[in-house]
Amino acid sequence: MARTRLTPERESELYAxxxxxxxxxxxxxxxxxxxxxxxxxxKATLYRQWGSKPELVxxxxxxxxxxxxxxxxxxxxxxxxxxxxxxxxxxxxKKDSELLRGLSHAVHGNPDLLQAxxxxxxxxxxTGLGTVLRRAVDRxxxxxxxxxxxxxPHMVVGAIAARELVEDRFVDQEFLFDYVxxxxxxxxxxxxxxxxxxxxxxxxxxxxx
Amino acid sequence: MARTRLTPERESELYAxxxxxxxxxxxxxxxxxxxxxxxxxxKATLYRQWGSKPELVxxxxxxxxxxxxxxxxxxxxxxxxxxxxxxxxxxxxKKDSELLRGLSHAVHGNPDLLQAxxxxxxxxxxTGLGTVLRRAVDRxxxxxxxxxxxxxPHMVVGAIAARELVEDRFVDQEFLFDYVxxxxxxxxxxxxxxxxxxxxxxxxxxxxx
Numbered sequence: 001m002a003r004t005r006l007t008p009e010r011e012s013e014l015y016a017x018x019x020x021x022x023x024x025x026x027x028x029x030x031x032x033x034x035x036x037x038x039x040x041x042x043k044a045t046l047y048r049q050w051g052s053k054p055e056l057v058x059x060x061x062x063x064x065x066x067x068x069x070x071x072x073x074x075x076x077x078x079x080x081x082x083x084x085x086x087x088x089x090x091x092x093x094k095k096d097s098e099l100l101r102g103l104s105h106a107v108h109g110n111p112d113l114l115q116a117x118x119x120x121x122x123x124x125x126x127t128g129l130g131t132v133l134r135r136a137v138d139r140x141x142x143x144x145x146x147x148x149x150x151x152x153p154h155m156v157v158g159a160i161a162a163r164e165l166v167e168d169r170f171v172d173q174e175f176l177f178d179y180v181x182x183x184x185x186x187x188x189x190x191x192x193x194x195x196x197x198x199x200x201x202x203x204x205x206x207x208x209x
Numbered sequence: 210m211a212r213t214r215l216t217p218e219r220e221s222e223l224y225a226x227x228x229x230x231x232x233x234x235x236x237x238x239x240x241x242x243x244x245x246x247x248x249x250x251x252k253a254t255l256y257r258q259w260g261s262k263p264e265l266v267x268x269x270x271x272x273x274x275x276x277x278x279x280x281x282x283x284x285x286x287x288x289x290x291x292x293x294x295x296x297x298x299x300x301x302x303k304k305d306s307e308l309l310r311g312l313s314h315a316v317h318g319n320p321d322l323l324q325a326x327x328x329x330x331x332x333x334x335x336t337g338l339g340t341v342l343r344r345a346v347d348r349x350x351x352x353x354x355x356x357x358x359x360x361x362p363h364m365v366v367g368a369i370a371a372r373e374l375v376e377d378r379f380v381d382q383e384f385l386f387d388y389v390x391x392x393x394x395x396x397x398x399x400x401x402x403x404x405x406x407x408x409x410x411x412x413x414x415x416x417x418x
Binding site for chain 2: 150168186
């Protein structure tokens with residue numbers, strides 16, 4: 001697909017319009033006609049550039065997350081995780097959560113959307129996360145055979161999904177900073193300010209809760 | 210609500226029929242008429258016993274999970290978690306996952322269903338999980354102020370949600386046993402056979418992956 005005919009500014013404009021429409025009407029009711037009308041472009045252009053509605057929608061979402069995991073390299077795993085959380089402010093996280101909630105609904109009846117979501121959003125994030133973790137292994141922060149390494153995606157997805165299901169709230173930076181320090185780093189055996197140096201430390205004199 | 214007019218056997222039969230219908234037609238298409246016809250009962254009886262479709266559906270799901278967290282008490286946190294996983298075989302986990310996937314779709318348009326799901330399924334499980342964790346604190350396995358304690362629900366929900374989203378597979382016992390040993394126990398600082406005694410152990414002589 002030739003994407004070169006659109007300037008980056010025009011592409012951003014189009015993606016922003018797609019996300020606005022998604023929030024307004026949801027995935028199922030979003031049509032290429034509506035995108036064309038909103039952005040004063042032709043449907044032919046849209047189809048030539050993006051091929052299909054699922055791909056356009058997922059590219060718009062992906063464009064919304066311009067900093068990838070792999071571009072972050074602070075020199076420590078904790079630093080990398082905190083940089084990841086910092087890249088998106090609370091307002092944007094809420095907007096993203098609302099979009100993803102709407103999409104997770106639509107995904108059930110739309111295999112093309114699920115595939116595009118996987119290829120364009122989930123897999124690159126997993127690859128980026130893998131890069132961040134591999135650097136931690138190379139630095140000696142985490143043993144290469146640490147059994148929790150392969151479950152970091154589950155811990156991260158769980159934080160987001162469970163906050164909605166269990167707490168009925170969207171994630172925000174404060175929650176994610178604390179979750180990284182309280183769960184993800186300790187599970188990987190990485191020193192965290194939240195947990196005493198020896199995680200098996202007992203506190204026998206403290207009162208029971 | 211007087212529930213005493215039905216024998217436990219009859220109640221089980223009714224719940225089984227509701228779950229069969231849920232799998233066959235999904236939540237939205239499931240009607241009280243269909244349940245009445247399938248179970249040779251009157252709609253009046255169904256409404257008298259359960260009040261509403263969301264409550265009937267969630268009670269049927271809950272009935273499907275007869276062993277609650279709180280009834281499990283093996284004497285160690287690892288034993289309790291493994292007993293929890295063992296109570297449901299892989300075939301049943303797949304069936305449950307399919308049901309919950311269908312319900313999580315329906316939940317978006319049905320606040321009554323979401324509320325029933327919360328009250329009858331999510332909150333009792335969270336309370337039971339809290340009991341299991343409190344016993345671990347009382348035994349001295351986990352410090353009462355351990356920062357990961359409040360995130361155990363997120364870790365558990367994450368395992369289930371991410372397996373579907375990231376791996377496109379349903380959870381099974383093998384996965385959950387390994388996840389408990391690799392993530393949940395180490396995050397809580399509890400000794401696990403998967404992780405060396407000191408989680409910060411380096412393996413300098415092992416090859417990089």
